[in-house]
Amino acid sequence: MAAPRAGKTNNEADQPSSPVLRFGPDQPLKLDAGTLLSPFQIAYQTYGTLNDARSNAILVCHALTGDQHVANTNPVTGKPGWWEVLIGPGRIIDTNRFFVICSNVIGGCLGSTGPASTNPVTGKPYGLDLPVITIRDMVRAQQMLIDHFGIEKLFCVLGGSMGGMQVLEWASSYPERVFSALPIATGARHSSQNIAFHEVGRQAVMADPDWHGGKYFEHGKRPEKGLAVARMAAHITYLSEAALHRKFGRNLQDRDHLTFGFDADFQIESYLRHQGMTFVDRFDANSYLYMTRSMDYFDLAADHGGRLADAFAGTKTRFCLVSFTSDWLFPTEESRSIVHALNAAGASVSFVEIETDRGHDAFLLDEPELFAAINGFIGSAARARGLSA
Numbered sequence: 001m002a003a004p005r006a007g008k009t010n011n012e013a014d015q016p017s018s019p020v021l022r023f024g025p026d027q028p029l030k031l032d033a034g035t036l037l038s039p040f041q042i043a044y045q046t047y048g049t050l051n052d053a054r055s056n057a058i059l060v061c062h063a064l065t066g067d068q069h070v071a072n073t074n075p076v077t078g079k080p081g082w083w084e085v086l087i088g089p090g091r092i093i094d095t096n097r098f099f100v101i102c103s104n105v106i107g108g109c110l111g112s113t114g115p116a117s118t119n120p121v122t123g124k125p126y127g128l129d130l131p132v133i134t135i136r137d138m139v140r141a142q143q144m145l146i147d148h149f150g151i152e153k154l155f156c157v158l159g160g161s162m163g164g165m166q167v168l169e170w171a172s173s174y175p176e177r178v179f180s181a182l183p184i185a186t187g188a189r190h191s192s193q194n195i196a197f198h199e200v201g202r203q204a205v206m207a208d209p210d211w212h213g214g215k216y217f218e219h220g221k222r223p224e225k226g227l228a229v230a231r232m233a234a235h236i237t238y239l240s241e242a243a244l245h246r247k248f249g250r251n252l253q254d255r256d257h258l259t260f261g262f263d264a265d266f267q268i269e270s271y272l273r274h275q276g277m278t279f280v281d282r283f284d285a286n287s288y289l290y291m292t293r294s295m296d297y298f299d300l301a302a303d304h305g306g307r308l309a310d311a312f313a314g315t316k317t318r319f320c321l322v323s324f325t326s327d328w329l330f331p332t333e334e335s336r337s338i339v340h341a342l343n344a345a346g347a348s349v350s351f352v353e354i355e356t357d358r359g360h361d362a363f364l365l366d367e368p369e370l371f372a373a374i375n376g377f378i379g380s381a382a383r384a385r386g387l388s389a
């Protein structure tokens with residue numbers, strides 16, 4: 001049976017579908033906002049077995065609206081895990097060989113503490129009383145999860161988009177704990193254009209009368225229309241003009257003629273409406289505000305005196321960066337500037353630009369060149385780490 005819709009009441013009550021690690025008042029999470037989050041919890045999934053040396057662990061970091069169900073059926077949508085094509089027994093990231101961990105980020109809505117969680121002070125969902133969560137906060141919490149497993153050094157940290165930002169943050173904040181890092185389709189900071197798109201989405205949510213200043217649970221409502229519009233606008237940025245043209249062109253949706261009205265005449269309109277509607281079934285609106293904000297605030301160079309190379313000073317981590325030619329959200333130049341900074345820091349770094357028209361979300365698709373790059377990088381890092389094949 002499918003789990004209740006994300007954020008319907010309270011995510012802790014609604015989403016018991018993963019193991020959860022709870023941190024009490026003795027272990028607060030220090031937030032960049034200047035406060036402590038306590039108590040808090042992290043929902044996670046693991047796959048495979050941690051070896052005796054605890055040297056085969058791979059941390060997968062999810063993107064904006066992803067979750068911990070990276071390689072198992074998603075209990076909310078009933079769909080395969082979002083990277084099941086890549087991760088599993090006998091897959092490129094082989095769970096017969098590696099111990100894979102994926103956790104829902106702090107601020108999320110699938111079991112980790114987020115705006116739908118109960119605020120211990122009020123006994124009601126936090127809503128906007130939850131402090132703004134940063135990428136560094138997410139990583140700080142993941143580090144506590146990794147400590148729980150007794151893992152000193154992760155064999156690899158990888159992820160795309162917002163997941164890639166977490167990878168960069170891990171490598172910068174905890175270099176001694178990251179043997180190899182694979183940031184995909186990401187940037188060391190969110191661009192002005194990207195902040196602009198996020199702001200459009202947030203305003204769509206907040207303009208929905210059912211949002212109620214973020215207290216919609218108390219009104220028994222959810223700002224579904226606003227969140228759907230936010231997703232529709234964002235979804236366009238995950239694709240490319242060429243892919244839209246190839247898939248939909250100016251084709252009409254289930255009709256032979258224009259209707260001279262505002263129904264979804266075009267397939268692309270119908271497609272976006274579908275993307276918007278299915279999204280609200282699986283995601284919490286306030287969480288969307290928090291996730292987008294965390295990406296907007298990310299600026300690794302600014303955190304290191306304005307010089308990105310200083311974020312990686314002295315690093316021994318092996319890096320591989322991947323970008324896609326048609327990604328206009330995180331264009332190749334973003335990855336290239338990270339590569340330059342890593343070179344300036346004397347790091348071991350390789351870089352792959354993949355030719356595709358599938359846009360930013362290509363990292364979520366069955367993309368043979370991406371898989372070949374990951375396979376090659378992980379294989380060579382495993383040999384360097386002394387992990388047998």
Ligand SMILES: CC(=O)SCCNC(=O)CCNC(=O)[C@H](O)C(C)(C)COP(=O)(O)OP(=O)(O)OC[C@H]1O[C@@H](n2cnc3c(N)ncnc32)[C@H](O)[C@@H]1OP(=O)(O)O
Pocket residue numbers: 061062063064065066067082160163238253267268270271272274278361362364365
């Ligand atoms: C990294 C993480 O952490 S995971 C992040 C969370 N997951 C996501 O963001 C995935 C959502 N993103 C997507 O679905 C992106 O479109 C992609 C690019 C990744 C998927 O690409 P594709 O596999 O090529 O799927 P496509 O974009 O064609 O979408 C297929 C869906 O659109 C629907 N669709 C296609 N054409 C139409 C149409 N004309 N009218 C209505 N619906 C349509 C399909 O029925 C299908 O619906 P379903 O997903 O409910 O089964």
Ligand SMILES: N[C@@H](CCO)C(=O)O
Pocket residue numbers: 063064065066161162238361
């Ligand atoms: N489409 C993915 C990646 C966006 O960056 C998501 O929603 O998480």
